[in-house]
Amino acid sequence: MRLAGDSAPGTMSGGGGSGNFLLVPIPEFPLLDCVPNKTVKIVVLGASNVGKTALIVRFLTKRFIGDYEANTGALYSRKVTLDGEEVSLQIQDTPCVALQDDPEGLYCQEQINRSIYWADGYVLVFSITDHNSYRTIQPLYQHVRRIHPSGNIPVILVGNKSDLLRARQVPADEGETLAASLGGVYFEASARENHEGVHGAFLHLCQEVIRAFGGSNGEKRRGGLHLARPKSPNMQELKRRFRQVLSSKVKSATTI
Numbered sequence: 001m002r003l004a005g006d007s008a009p010g011t012m013s014g015g016g017g018s019g020n021f022l023l024v025p026i027p028e029f030p031l032l033d034c035v036p037n038k039t040v041k042i043v044v045l046g047a048s049n050v051g052k053t054a055l056i057v058r059f060l061t062k063r064f065i066g067d068y069e070a071n072t073g074a075l076y077s078r079k080v081t082l083d084g085e086e087v088s089l090q091i092q093d094t095p096c097v098a099l100q101d102d103p104e105g106l107y108c109q110e111q112i113n114r115s116i117y118w119a120d121g122y123v124l125v126f127s128i129t130d131h132n133s134y135r136t137i138q139p140l141y142q143h144v145r146r147i148h149p150s151g152n153i154p155v156i157l158v159g160n161k162s163d164l165l166r167a168r169q170v171p172a173d174e175g176e177t178l179a180a181s182l183g184g185v186y187f188e189a190s191a192r193e194n195h196e197g198v199h200g201a202f203l204h205l206c207q208e209v210i211r212a213f214g215g216s217n218g219e220k221r222r223g224g225l226h227l228a229r230p231k232s233p234n235m236q237e238l239k240r241r242f243r244q245v246l247s248s249k250v251k252s253a254t255t256i
């Protein structure tokens, strides 16, 4: 577990503070200015009301704003400096997921599935005051695994609302055990009260993603997800025939 206030592994640049989130959107870093081949894509996932938006806003603006509109899935982009290197970071906020009784156990909107597919790293969030939100994490992780069946999945587990200790329903050691079983690190954080812990958690994940890329050169490691356009055999055949016809035409033209 990383406690709020642990030292951050890198520093963030760009962006800037916003006023009221609902009135003034967080300034965006233009996607076109992304550092070539060095883009880290992160998605934040979890049950309703656990503080997904609050954590992202805290990370990007250092602020906590009490109330947010129900999330419709905003994408934020920033430049961050990790170990002295500039990286373009994209963070996808998502609508909540919910447990249900079917065999797969999880209700996940299609929009969320697309975000899971798109992302390189995963912030799985629950609230330490809500045991049901904690129970969502394991099926959520299995869901991510189904979408990315092969390869390393950079993930962190965040137990948010650590300022509400009296209402705690999930002990810290449960969070740590669960994170270890997912192959990630557990961060207990409070979007309300502490910027450093939130900042450290996000930057840790960025570094995990870069490590999974195989260094900071930004090379993607997931062969299966590089949807290289399959060459169509018919197209190849057509091209071959076209070349044949062309060369026979050239031959007959030179013999005449």
Ligand SMILES: Nc1nc2c(ncn2[C@@H]2O[C@H](COP(=O)(O)OP(=O)(O)OP(=O)(O)O)[C@@H](O)[C@H]2O)c(=O)[nH]1
Binding pocket: 046, 047, 048, 049, 050, 051, 052, 053, 054, 055, 065, 066, 067, 068, 069, 070, 071, 094, 095, 096, 160, 161, 162, 163, 164, 189, 190, 191, 192, 193
């Ligand atoms: N005490 C406390 N409240 C928090 C914290 N983080 C978020 N909240 C509050 O929890 C509520 C939900 O926060 P959101 O950020 O909207 O949560 P969400 O997970 O994005 O919610 P959905 O849009 O339902 O998916 C809001 O009232 C926040 O003010 C925290 O660290 N501590």
